[in-house]
Amino acid sequence: MKKLILYLILVCAAVSFIYPFLWMAYISVESVGDSGAAGFLSSFLTLGNYKAVFREIPIGRALLNSAVVALSTTASVLFFSSLVGYALAKLRFSGRETVFLIVLLTMMIPGQLTLIPLYTLIVKLGWTDSYAGLVAPWMISAMGILIFRQTFISIPNDLIEAARMEGCGELRILTSIFWPLSKPAMVTVGIITFMNSWNEVLWPMMVVRRQEMMTMPQMITTFSVGGQSGGELGVEMAASMLLIIPILAAYTFFQKYFIEGIASTGIKG
Amino acid sequence: MAKVIFEKVVKRYQSNARDTVRELSLAIDDGEFLVLVGPSGCGKSTVLRMLAGLISVTDGKISIDGKDITRLPPKDRDISMVFQNYALFPHLDVYDNVAFGLKMRGAPKNEIDDRVREAAALLGIEPLLHKKPKELSGGQSQRVAVGRAIVRRPKVFLFDEPLSNLDAKMRTQMRAEISRLHRRLKATAIYVTHDQCEAMTMADRMVVLHDGVIEQCGTPHEIYSAPRNTFVATFIGSPPMNLFAAEFTSAGGAAGLKINNLTLPLPPQLSAGGAARLETGRKYTFGIRPEHIYLAERIFPGVNACAPLACEVELAESMGNDVVLHCNSGGLAFQASLKHDFPVKSGDRINVVFALDKSHIFGENGERGI
Ligand SMILES: Nc1ncnc2c1ncn2[C@@H]1O[C@H](COP(=O)(O)OP(=O)(O)OP(=O)(O)O)[C@@H](O)[C@H]1O
Numbered sequence: 001m002k003k004l005i006l007y008l009i010l011v012c013a014a015v016s017f018i019y020p021f022l023w024m025a026y027i028s029v030e031s032v033g034d035s036g037a038a039g040f041l042s043s044f045l046t047l048g049n050y051k052a053v054f055r056e057i058p059i060g061r062a063l064l065n066s067a068v069v070a071l072s073t074t075a076s077v078l079f080f081s082s083l084v085g086y087a088l089a090k091l092r093f094s095g096r097e098t099v100f101l102i103v104l105l106t107m108m109i110p111g112q113l114t115l116i117p118l119y120t121l122i123v124k125l126g127w128t129d130s131y132a133g134l135v136a137p138w139m140i141s142a143m144g145i146l147i148f149r150q151t152f153i154s155i156p157n158d159l160i161e162a163a164r165m166e167g168c169g170e171l172r173i174l175t176s177i178f179w180p181l182s183k184p185a186m187v188t189v190g191i192i193t194f195m196n197s198w199n200e201v202l203w204p205m206m207v208v209r210r211q212e213m214m215t216m217p218q219m220i221t222t223f224s225v226g227g228q229s230g231g232e233l234g235v236e237m238a239a240s241m242l243l244i245i246p247i248l249a250a251y252t253f254f255q256k257y258f259i260e261g262i263a264s265t266g267i268k269g
Numbered sequence: 270m271a272k273v274i275f276e277k278v279v280k281r282y283q284s285n286a287r288d289t290v291r292e293l294s295l296a297i298d299d300g301e302f303l304v305l306v307g308p309s310g311c312g313k314s315t316v317l318r319m320l321a322g323l324i325s326v327t328d329g330k331i332s333i334d335g336k337d338i339t340r341l342p343p344k345d346r347d348i349s350m351v352f353q354n355y356a357l358f359p360h361l362d363v364y365d366n367v368a369f370g371l372k373m374r375g376a377p378k379n380e381i382d383d384r385v386r387e388a389a390a391l392l393g394i395e396p397l398l399h400k401k402p403k404e405l406s407g408g409q410s411q412r413v414a415v416g417r418a419i420v421r422r423p424k425v426f427l428f429d430e431p432l433s434n435l436d437a438k439m440r441t442q443m444r445a446e447i448s449r450l451h452r453r454l455k456a457t458a459i460y461v462t463h464d465q466c467e468a469m470t471m472a473d474r475m476v477v478l479h480d481g482v483i484e485q486c487g488t489p490h491e492i493y494s495a496p497r498n499t500f501v502a503t504f505i506g507s508p509p510m511n512l513f514a515a516e517f518t519s520a521g522g523a524a525g526l527k528i529n530n531l532t533l534p535l536p537p538q539l540s541a542g543g544a545a546r547l548e549t550g551r552k553y554t555f556g557i558r559p560e561h562i563y564l565a566e567r568i569f570p571g572v573n574a575c576a577p578l579a580c581e582v583e584l585a586e587s588m589g590n591d592v593v594l595h596c597n598s599g600g601l602a603f604q605a606s607l608k609h610d611f612p613v614k615s616g617d618r619i620n621v622v623f624a625l626d627k628s629h630i631f632g633e634n635g636e637r638g639i
């Protein structure tokens with residue numbers, strides 16, 4: 001009986017989370033003209049809205065931009081954060097704890113605070129309207145460093161020493177021993193970074209003006225807000241669906257590791 | 270060819286007041302199996318890890334074949350090491366673990382394969398090649414770790430207490446196997462253990478380390494039969510050597526050693542013209558191993574025994590083939606180790622004799638007197 005109530009509550013919660021998403025999915029395939037009128041199942045299903053999106057905005061290019069930016073950001077965060085995490089967890093040098101403290105401190109500074117100086121910097125470097133401008137500020141992440149450090153600390157030192165005896169340098173130890181042994185952490189940091197980068201609107205809005213360099217969320221926002229969609233909800237929702245699909249795919253694929261990663265860092269941290 | 274030389278090597282940890290290794294000098298011959306023994310914390314691992322390059326050397330010089338390697342990173346030293354808890358890479362199967370070093374050095378694929386299979390055959394781990402480390406027993410893991418060490422054919426092998434995580438039976442078996450392997454590969458090997466039984470059976474030469482200083486270096490037989498000081502005397506041998514405070518006396522014309530109220534005649538190795546080296550009234554330490562104490566009625570012919578000593582057996586510990594007796598003779602406590610074919614119980618009174626020709630005399634400073 002108790003269980004039943006618990007499940008009921010859980011189902012309610014799940015529904016309230018998933019409802020907007022389902023609604024969005026539904027609107028995106030609803031035939032043009034009817035949208036928003038009378039809830040579900042009032043008319044034919046159609047891919048017309050998706051066609052409209054592709055027709056009216058250069059969504060293909062935006063998709064490519066987003067993919068380039070999100071993938072390179074993710075790769076770079078994985079590489080550099082694990083590099084720092086390794087040093088903080090396993091190498092001995094003076095000032096190690098101080099460096100770690102500074103990394104933690106940067107996590108407590110709200111992102112909005114650094115936005116203006118960052119922007120000025122990018123303008124000075126002449127990196128506006130370029131991939132460099134979109135990627136460079138996010139190439140390493142404090143959260144990534146933290147997760148990697150916590151994961152790496154639990155890997156026995158003997159393995160490092162064995163690897164050194166077998167002829168590895170520090171970089172090789174990281175790539176051929178630590179990376180494979182921390183798959184959950186890699187996936188967790190990877191997905192979180194990819195998601196953040198993929199969904200980011202504010203930063204691209206600041207550094208990108210030319211339409212060819214716009215990312216998906218930026219393009220869709222300008223498109224909806226800027227009136228190019230003609231105020232049609234169905235088309236806007238179709239564009240949003242296109243935005244979500246890659247993330248859903250990635251999450252489904254890596255789900256197992258992701259949950260493991262969150263759980264283990266939670267306990268060990 | 271690989272001759273390893275330590276020259277006045279010092280290791281100092283900032284957090285420790287005293288140097289962990291103090292001016293250690295040692296030469297290890299090509300193909301030699303050298304065992305480092307000593308109590309826990311004496312610096313055995315530190316010495317080994319300095320040679321491996323895993324920790325820095327504070328002062329002094331280490332060379333292999335005349336080449337100074339003191340500051341080289343581990344990968345350029347051509348040394349391999351077997352760790353106490355195996356340190357196999359958990360994400361790689363046995364084959365890849367063994368092949369790891371060769372791959373890192375960029376050896377061609379077919380050569381790697383040949384060498385891995387050869388090593389696997391040598392160690393009998395062929396059926397395990399595609400298992401992951403977590404599917405292996407302790408003994409199997411240790412074999413794989415040894416395989417990983419030998420496959421590169423390094424100049425020097427290092428072992429840091431490789432058998433201490435195994436059960437007694439496995440330990441004996443692996444001990445013999447490593448010895449056999451060494452005879453076959455003829456490479457220089459340095460083996461750290463705190464188990465004197467391993468040290469005695471495996472070593473060509475052994476080094477007894479204590480507080481970062483070499484107490485004695487020699488063949489197992491030399492160290493057993495002629496310990497250089499009281500530390501080595503009690504550290505090697507089980508149960509440990511009995512030590513008694515003794516005084517040299519020449520009262521009544523006969524030179525002898527006075528222990529408590531007991532006077533022993535001078536051991537033969539001292540009385541043969543050596544008596545002059547002991548001084549009347551000076552303090553000495555007389556040492557006799559438990560296995561060199563016999564029952565008076567069962568003395569072997571040819572043993573140079575002292576007069577029988579009546580004592581009480583306070584405790585008899587049976588070890589299977591041996592029995593260790595904790596004896597007390599008028600306040601003089603000692604242990605004797607006898608063959609088990611003579612029934613002795615706790616509380617019995619027996620007569621024992623010391624085999625004087627097997628006894629040891631140490632000076633006041635604990636150093637061997639003669
Ligand atoms: N990183 C370190 N920092 C400070 N002191 C250390 C460090 N490593 C070892 N020591 C000290 O050096 C001494 C020797 O250590 P070592 O590990 O060489 O001993 P060991 O002979 O191998 O002992 P065991 O038989 O227990 O393995 C110990 O007293 C230890 O406390």
Ligand SMILES: [Mg+2]
Nearest residue numbers: 313314315429
């Ligand atoms: Mg040790």
